[in-house]
Amino acid sequence: MKLRSSSWFTLFYIFFFTVVIIGALGYNAKARLIPLVVAIPCLAFSIVQFILDLTRHGKRGRSIEDDLFHGVMEKMIHQEVVTEEDKEEKKKKKREGKAKPFFAIVAWLAFFYASVFLFGFLITIPLFTVLFMRSRGERWFLSLTCAAAFWLSIWLSFSVAARIVLYEGYIFRLFGGE
């Protein structure tokens, strides 16, 4: 049986609470009391939710948007405008349509993190702003202006006003930074 994304998320909860219970068994009675009191019923709830996710498949779990999609496709198949294969392909594209932007933004976040780790905040913030805005079709002028404004606001509020030394990055630490 193929699991839906909501079921995977519920499985994550089941895994989380299972780990918590197993971990708690290693502590003394006082330290494990509350974690067990919380985690055992929550694990039971997670299992119930998982079963609900599975049994509600195709019924209440399906969104209105999905219902509309299926309804329209069935009608078009009936009228021989599209075939079953077309429907499957369209379904695949629909799924990809949601997944692609998700992985794209996660990749951008990963880039931000990697850049902070290597070059620190004060370089990453304008760099990320320019690249991100350009990738979304903004003009060079607007991207550079925003990057400069963000950099200035962060430098003024943190480095100047609050006198906080921001993380300068691994590369700069290698070359003798603080």
Next chain:
Amino acid sequence: MIEALWNGLLITLQWKTFLMMMITIPIGLILGILPGIGGKVGLAILIPFCFGMKPEMAFAFLLGMHAVVHTGSPIPAILFNTPDGPAAATCIDGYPMAQKGEAGRAMGAALAASGVGGVVGAICMALTIPVVRPLVLAFGPPEFFMMTIVGLTFISIMAGDSLIKGFMAGGMGMIISFVGMDPQTGVVRYAFNQLYLFDGINIVTIVIGIFAMAEVIDMGIQGGSIAHTRPEDVKGSGVWQGIKDTFIHWKLTLRCSVIGSIIGMIPGLGGEAASWICYGHAVQTAKDPKRYGLGAVEGVLAPEAANNSKEGGGLIPTVAFGVPSSGAMAILLGAFIVIGLVPGQEMLTKHLDLVFSMVWILAFANIIGVLISLAFVGPMARITFIRISGVIPFILAFALLGSYLATNHFGDLVVTFIFGLVGYGMKVFKYPRGPMTLGIVLGKLSENYLHLSMNLYGVYFLLRPLTLLLIAIIVATVIYQYLRRRKMDKMETLGKGGAL
């Protein structure tokens, strides 16, 4: 009590405190205009800036922003029919007013009602403190333990569509709060031999993850800008008429403000419930209910007055019992811990001046917020045309800087990222994030109260009269909610059957 009220005013009028409030009021207004970001994300981003601040300055900083978030939110609701949560009720009559060419009047009414609501909410808070104080002083550790459970139960069952999901989210939050050294036993729990986790996970880091980071991911996926059409009539003509409407219908505005602050006090309700209940009240008490939905100004006044007044009411259980009434209040409770204050008896005895300063901050912030909004209503509407591509880097930078400053450890950023993904998953699969935040805030607190109760009374703490009463409230609430939802499910099924 009067002396504390006066001292609260003096604290608020100190130039540094007032300045802090003035800095964050425009931020709150802008966040209110940008649907999807809102007060919770704003609070999550601003909390790290409070490290090292005096409590009164920190509260001016946070409350100044939070008090006016709902003042800005009717602008996109009226002009573009794009509401942010509680402003949804405003759309019903606000948008038709804009279509009739009365956008200025609708915005004037919404802003003035927001201001009145905010001030009435602050007054309700001030009047409730003397009533609540003796009750809080009668509480001991067993009652406070049960209050934490009451708070978690209320917010878990009322915050989302599913009871189970609410409990799961709350439970996860509680477990996360147990990470690190247990002060009662000295046992290090769930640290997996990672030195970073020995002191526990900082609440600021998690809150930024599940709210700010999750919103960044969501905005990145949605893209575009908030308003999809150019505004035709954003010049603010008719604003004065809208302000006059608020005072012409002063009874309705006042009633809805009071109802809003009462709803705000009930943990888990708050938010959208206040505005919808008050909209319903306006329709029920109207001489001609048929006008509603077609552009009746009363339909704008009622929800907007409630939206702002509920914040004053919401502060009462948060400050007095440590039981926040909403997700935003749960984050604010986290700020209490960051600042080093414990809600409960101490707040209503040692820090009573500070509590009253919150009342004044709410009142001032609402008045100033409305004045700023009225003066710049045109330019503020243009904020809705900011494209998401320009907003994401800004929020991301401030969120991650805030998270990093919690302990100056790179691990904080990793934790924020992980909780960002968890928060996004919760948003997509409709798991309420409020209970999780509350679980994180109350988890450690409830454990401490439990150990104290056990040491003082053994298991017999469960038999104290007030504890029994609170247990009865929890059981009754769960049963009532379960039956109510079952009835609603049945009605839905019958409705579908009928339709077929």
